[in-house]
Amino acid sequence: MNVSLQSSKVYIEIVKQLREMITNNRLKPGDRIPSERELSERLNAGRSSVREALRALELLGLIETRRGEGTFVRDFRGHQLVQLLSTFILQDEKAKQDVAETKYFIEMDCLRLALVRLEENSLQLLKDKIHHVNFSEDEFFYRIIELADNHLFLRIWIILKDYYRSLYIDEPQFVKADYVHLLRGLEEKDVDKTVNAYRKLRNLSILTDTN
Template sequence: MITNDRLKSGDKIPSERELSERLNVGRSSVREALRALELLGLIESRHGEGTFIRDFKGHQLVQLLSSFILQDEKAKQDVVETKHFIEMDCLRLLLQKTRDGQELSALQSWVESGGENDDEFFSLVAELADNYLIKRIWFILKDYYSLLSFEKPEGNKAGYVRLIQALRERDEEKTVAAYRDLRKLSSF
């Protein structure tokens, strides 16, 4: 409804009665859902004015959800494993979409200018992969990953250069091998 009505931060949302009618649910369900959204800080009620969408760009929703989701070691390992799969898939998409190597110039420039932040490197890779959903999933996993008590990957300029070279050669096997080497993953 927010998307369809093109609502944005600061906009007033429909009344409980209107939401109930549009969503074809009872008012008590709407009231309960609105209360939950308000507790999460996604909306705010102003007495006598209505309910408004809050600016949640810097919202700590990932941290809040992670306290419920990431309770056991298996779930934490799953986050790490899934992040690796998404990164490899971004690299494979980049291989498919790279035509003349120009797309890799941003990565090359970043590395040459001293870039050694792993999150920044893979943020560029996810952007270049040009798949909005995969990019969003990677960013969410990165946020979860940053909350975990694992050793964070350090920037590895030589590893990034090898990865870019394999991408330039359009060689999937070399690209995956360079990624595995960068992440210190064994082949299985």
């Protein structure tokens, strides 16, 4: 912390240290964080710097402070994500378009990722899905995004999906053949085939890749 090479600000370093501390010690919401004075000593920093870091995290809602008691990790599983996004999404027509576009691209990204990280049995599961009577497009892609194994993409996608559904009420028709092609592409680990199948499936023309 006190090291000279340190170009970054101290409070930023402390934020990082705290993050590590929370993960390494498996601290869960409700658990207590060392006191400001103790952190100050342990991290070789002034208490004011520690406080700057803590206040920032507090404003972010990551920790909670109770005078006389201490500082605690907060329960941040609150899924009020959609609400917040909604504040700026429902603007103009262009925004709706962006939602769809972004969703498509992320799905495509995840297909590419899934292509690399795919395993045998998971493919079978997808096959079962499309042959099932109660096929759900969202469930299908949810599984794809999961296979991509990128939590951030998953979160973003879920939000986008909800908006997408609220913006475009018309249920997309299920063309089984398109999905079959998609799965075949995945099975053969053929990027082009997979991506093209996806485009066909979504009726995408502008987002052409095959120049």
